[in-house]
Amino acid sequence: MPKLRWLVNRGFLKIFLALLLIVTVMFISNYLVYRNSVEGIYEQVGEKNRLVVQNMIRVFDDTFKNVYDIIYAIQNMPYRTLLQTTDGRGSESMDMHEVYLMNDDLRQIVRAYDYIEEVVVFRRDSDLAITTAGTIRLSDLFRMKLGNRQYNEEFWRSLAQTSHPARILPAQWYSQWNHETGAVNGSSRKLLAIAASNLSSPYNILVFLNVDKLMLHANHAAMMKGTALVMLDAEQNVILNTEETSLFELMQELKAGSADKTTLQTRDYEYNIYRSEYNEFTYVHKQPYAFADMNLTRDANLQIIAIAIGFAVVLSAILSLYLYKPMRVIFKAMGGRDPRQIDFRAILSAIVRLKEENERYQARLDEADRELRRVALLDAVGDRAPSRETRQRMQTYVADRFKEPYFLMALLDVRRTGDADSSDEPSTDRIETILGDGLRERFPDAYALHAGGDRYVAMIGVSRAGDRERAVRLLTPFVKQAKRELGPGCDLIGAVGRLYPAGVQHCAQAYREAADGLRNRPAGSQDELTDASAIRYGRSVSVRLDAIEKMSHYLAGGNERECLRLMDEWFAWNTERRVPHHQLVAVAKTAFYELLKHADFKTNESDAGKTAQALEAEFVKRVESALHAGEVRDALAEAARTIARGGLRETKSKLNAASIAQYIERNYMHCLHLDHMAEQLETSPKYFSNYFKKSFGMNFIEYLNKVRLAHAKEMLTTTDLTVAEIGERAGYLNSSTFASTFKKYAGVSPSEYRKHFSGGKAPTGGENR
Numbered sequence: 001m002p003k004l005r006w007l008v009n010r011g012f013l014k015i016f017l018a019l020l021l022i023v024t025v026m027f028i029s030n031y032l033v034y035r036n037s038v039e040g041i042y043e044q045v046g047e048k049n050r051l052v053v054q055n056m057i058r059v060f061d062d063t064f065k066n067v068y069d070i071i072y073a074i075q076n077m078p079y080r081t082l083l084q085t086t087d088g089r090g091s092e093s094m095d096m097h098e099v100y101l102m103n104d105d106l107r108q109i110v111r112a113y114d115y116i117e118e119v120v121v122f123r124r125d126s127d128l129a130i131t132t133a134g135t136i137r138l139s140d141l142f143r144m145k146l147g148n149r150q151y152n153e154e155f156w157r158s159l160a161q162t163s164h165p166a167r168i169l170p171a172q173w174y175s176q177w178n179h180e181t182g183a184v185n186g187s188s189r190k191l192l193a194i195a196a197s198n199l200s201s202p203y204n205i206l207v208f209l210n211v212d213k214l215m216l217h218a219n220h221a222a223m224m225k226g227t228a229l230v231m232l233d234a235e236q237n238v239i240l241n242t243e244e245t246s247l248f249e250l251m252q253e254l255k256a257g258s259a260d261k262t263t264l265q266t267r268d269y270e271y272n273i274y275r276s277e278y279n280e281f282t283y284v285h286k287q288p289y290a291f292a293d294m295n296l297t298r299d300a301n302l303q304i305i306a307i308a309i310g311f312a313v314v315l316s317a318i319l320s321l322y323l324y325k326p327m328r329v330i331f332k333a334m335g336g337r338d339p340r341q342i343d344f345r346a347i348l349s350a351i352v353r354l355k356e357e358n359e360r361y362q363a364r365l366d367e368a369d370r371e372l373r374r375v376a377l378l379d380a381v382g383d384r385a386p387s388r389e390t391r392q393r394m395q396t397y398v399a400d401r402f403k404e405p406y407f408l409m410a411l412l413d414v415r416r417t418g419d420a421d422s423s424d425e426p427s428t429d430r431i432e433t434i435l436g437d438g439l440r441e442r443f444p445d446a447y448a449l450h451a452g453g454d455r456y457v458a459m460i461g462v463s464r465a466g467d468r469e470r471a472v473r474l475l476t477p478f479v480k481q482a483k484r485e486l487g488p489g490c491d492l493i494g495a496v497g498r499l500y501p502a503g504v505q506h507c508a509q510a511y512r513e514a515a516d517g518l519r520n521r522p523a524g525s526q527d528e529l530t531d532a533s534a535i536r537y538g539r540s541v542s543v544r545l546d547a548i549e550k551m552s553h554y555l556a557g558g559n560e561r562e563c564l565r566l567m568d569e570w571f572a573w574n575t576e577r578r579v580p581h582h583q584l585v586a587v588a589k590t591a592f593y594e595l596l597k598h599a600d601f602k603t604n605e606s607d608a609g610k611t612a613q614a615l616e617a618e619f620v621k622r623v624e625s626a627l628h629a630g631e632v633r634d635a636l637a638e639a640a641r642t643i644a645r646g647g648l649r650e651t652k653s654k655l656n657a658a659s660i661a662q663y664i665e666r667n668y669m670h671c672l673h674l675d676h677m678a679e680q681l682e683t684s685p686k687y688f689s690n691y692f693k694k695s696f697g698m699n700f701i702e703y704l705n706k707v708r709l710a711h712a713k714e715m716l717t718t719t720d721l722t723v724a725e726i727g728e729r730a731g732y733l734n735s736s737t738f739a740s741t742f743k744k745y746a747g748v749s750p751s752e753y754r755k756h757f758s759g760g761k762a763p764t765g766g767e768n769r
Contacts, residue, residue, distance in 0.1 A: 019316035027309050046287060049224040050272065053285045056229060059218040061278035063115070063209070064194075068166055070109055071196045071205050074121060077102065099135060106132045115213040117191055118146070120206040124160050124197075144177035146208065151193065159195055160204040166196040168233060171211050171240050192240060211240065227287045234280040243286075403445045404461030408471055409510035410496040410529075411518055412448070412456045412479070415627055416489055425489045432456065438482050442474045457511070458494075461502070468499040472531055479528040493627045495521065495530040523584040523629040524575025535580075547573075548591045550710040551640075555595055556661040560644040564637055567591075571633045585623050588632050592619055592639055599643045615642060657695040668707045669731045674700060708732070709745055716754040723750045 102121065110116045110132050122129035122138060129138050136145075142153040151172060171192045190211040197204045215221075220242060223229070228243040264271040272285040412435060416425050426434070428450050435448035435456055445461030462471055475496055483492040495517030500506040517532025547570045554563035570591075574584055599612050622635035663680065664672065674685040677700065681688060692700045712730040715721060721729070727738025727750075742750050 020313065023309065023312040023316055026312070027305065030305060045224055049227055049287060050285070052219065052222045052224075053227075053229055053272075053283075054274070056218040056220065056223075057274055057276065057283050060214075060231065060281075060283075061276055063214065063217070064168070065278055066113065067116075067194055067207050067209070070116075070119070071166055071194070071207065073109070074106075074119070074205050075196070075203060077105065077203075099130060102130055103132070103134055106130065115210050115217050117189070117208040117210040117213075118206075120208075121203050122160070123202055124204060146191075147175040147177075148172050156195075156204075156206070160197055163197050164195075166194055168239055169193045169195065170238060174208075215242070224287070227285065230284040230286070232282040232284065236282070239281070404463050405502055406462040406465060406467075406499050407502050407506075407510075408460040408462060408468065408496055408499055409507070409514050410458040410460065410475060410494050411451075411511070411514040412458060412482075412492060412494040413518060413627065414454050414456065414486065415491045415625060416454075426486055431486065431490075434482055434485050438478050438485070442478055443471070462499060465499060472496060472529075476527075476529045483528060491627055493518070493521070493528055493530070495532050497532045519582045520580040522578035523581050523632075524578060525629075546710050546713055548594050549706060550714075551591065552594045552597070553661055553665050553707060553710070555640060555644055556658055558644070558658065558662055559665065560641065563640055563644070567633070567637060567640065571629065575629050581629070584629060584632055585626070588623055588636050589620070592616075592636055595640055595643055615639060660692065660695070664704060664707055668704065668711065669729060671733075672704055672731070704731075705741055705745060709742060712738070712742065712750070713746070713753065713757075716750055717757045723754075726750070 106119050106121070110119060118131055120129050120131050120141065127137055127139070128135055129141055131141070138157070139153050142148075142151075142156060151169065151174075169192070171190055173188045174191045175188045192209040192211055192214065194207045194209070195205070196207075220229075223242070228241065230238060230242070231240040233239050262273050264273065268288060270287050272287065274283040274285065275281075276283065414431055432448055432450050435458065436446075439446035439448055439458055439460065443460050446459065448456055448458045451457045460471060460475075462468065475494070479492060479494050483490070486492060495514045497510050497513035497517060500510050513532050517530045517535060520532075520535050521530040522535075547566060551563050551566050551570070554560075554566065574587065579587075596612065596616065599615070619635055619639045623632050626632045626635065660677075660681070663677075674689055677692075678685040678688040683691075689700060692703070696703050708730040712726050715726045715729065716723075719726070723739065724735040727735050730738065732738035732741065739749055742753070746753060748756070
């Protein structure tokens with residue numbers, strides 16, 4: 001009796017009843033799934049079968065359309081002298097050249113359609129026919145190749161005596177001559193014949209379709225077992241039946257007037273009726289209500305469920321015995337007094353409490369470890385020689401991270417664009433988590449750390465030296481995915497360096513290389529990740545001072561629209577040449593300071609200085625933090641708009657720099673001289689000359705030449721006009737004056753400038769460097 005005490009122990013009964021409850025729930029759920037699955041599976045299979053049948057009907061319609069097109073093409077063939085009958089002796093003659101051509105055309109037609117067995121062409125008054133194999137007498141054709149008791153030679157000759165459109169005859173078995181036995185007992189195949197004859201053509205045309213190949217073409221094998229498809233012509237005659245059983249009763253119902261229905265039902269089958277979209281054919285789809293032997297399937301499944309339940313109950317008893325003893329130990333360790341009274345709720349509460357404490361402790365350890373690793377990594381990539389304590393920290397928190405023999409370092413710049421609410425912007429810890437999780441999804445040995453500001457460092461372990469290209473290919477989608485996860489309020493770009501042997505001593509070089517990759521990434525590139533090893537350094541950027549001067553002239557003349565248009569062309573020219581991003585920023589600053597000369601914010605001198613200083617500070621901040629060339633262009637365009645709409649000098653009199661620049665920009669193509677300008681501005685030529693040189697820093701002729709040549713350079717690179725025509729449009733009286741002036745200021749002739757610039761190179765010499 002003491003040995004059996006555990007049988008009535010409450011703790012044991014609790015475990016057993018809990019397992020038994022699980023078994024009961026599983027049995028009920030499995031039984032419900034079983035009851036619904038059989039019918040559900042059949043409904044799904046039946047619906048799929050209906051889709052298969054509808055697809056077969058479309059294939060049949062397309063097939064008949066193709067055959068009708070072939071018949072029409074044969075009827076319109078230009079061969080009119082074939083199989084002519086002479087009046088003298090009644091013998092038949094033919095033009096062998098045309099016979100060969102027609103035979104070749106028939107072979108070409110049949111070659112495109114594998115389900116076409118044969119094409120026969122013959123005249124009503126002729127005994128000869130042309131097939132894909134050549135010419136043959138009709139008697140031999142329908143005896144040796146297309147033998148059929150019902151559709152014999154007499155039938156086809158009788159059918160050919162009257163003109164009729166294409167007619168499809170019911171599928172029949174046709175025998176073929178056996179050359180070994182010398183009798184018509186060779187292989188038979190089921191063919192579907194289509195006959196056509198009309199008054200406009202002397203030919204009778206027969207097209208025989210191989211039913212087996214036609215069924216293969218229509219994917220008949222995909223139909224559910226036990227179903228069938230019947231094809232009926234306009235007179236409700238059976239043309240094709242996919243099974244050999246008779247459908248006499250169904251045909252009687254259709255002929256009795258029920259053909260307008262879409263579904264007919266009998267005791268065991270359902271008949272779905274479809275109308276052809278191409279001709280007047282009717283398709284009847286026969287489908288059973290249920291699978292065969294459904295009751296046997298149900299009984300077998302119930303037996304399987306019953307056996308499974310029995311084994312589950314026995315297994316629950318065994319597991320209860322196995323779990324009872326360790327549960328007593330756990331309950332006692334949790335502070336329980338009576339082991340026979342196991343309280344699972346107390347055990348669960350204690351486990352949850354221990355788990356929460358462990359998670360808080362682990363979170364503190366992870367935070368401390370992450371911060372130590374970040375500090376150690378920043379020390380490793382720094383340029384200063386590390387101290388003894390720093391080197392020890394590097395060995396502890398950086399060197400132990402190298403689990404692979406090689407590593408890649410990637411730098412990721414995350415910039416908050418301000419497109420989303422500030423509350424939605426991810427924190428630094430959130431960004432670090434997103435980057436780290438994304439890296440570990442693709443690389444077993446990888447992590448990301450915040451390097452200060454908006455920059456993050458990604459360390460990626462690589463097992464083999466040849467795996468760098470694969471790692472870079474995996475990094476590209478990682479950067480795109482991380483950018484999406486950061487949300488619309490953040491932008492992300494990155495750069496990856498070369499592969500280095502694992503070691504703290506290589507971290508600084510890897511960091512500098514990746515940083516140079518970010519700095520020298522090609523302007524205008526839409527790639528989120530830049531491969532620093534693929535950048536070719538040493539390229540020079542063409543500043544194009546002529547374009548900057550022209551933008552300045554447009555802005556000074558109040559033509560903001562032309563200034564922005566030329567600015568777009570200027571940025572496009574630089575981005576097409578993929579100049580380094582930091583050089584594009586420097587060139588944009590040059591253009592900004594050239595435009596800033598025209599700023600006058602219509603306030604007192606100190607306030608104007610503050611306004612111009614604020615505009616400059618805002619512009620420099622935007623371009624230096626820009627990640628893409630488009631952001632640099634937007635910053636410069638916004639500054640130009642600010643200067644044009646709120647900072648240009650007001651025109652108080654005719655004699656002011658803005659109105660003079662505007663007048664020259666609009667009339668440079670005309671004959672401008674000092675007397676003309678003085679007359680327009682109501683002053684003397686001498687006073688105008690002194691005022692112009694003081695305001696513009698150069699004399700009037702030199703400024704006029706620069707404006708004219710700026711427009712001439714644009715026409716040289718964007719039009720097909722001759723040099724003489726461009727010089728005339730730029731305001732020069734003859735081409736020699738234009739050429740000499742152009743070479744004086746640009747350093748090259750107009751033709752050389754056009755040749756070099758159209759080839760993608762800036763000309764050597766002049767202001768364009």
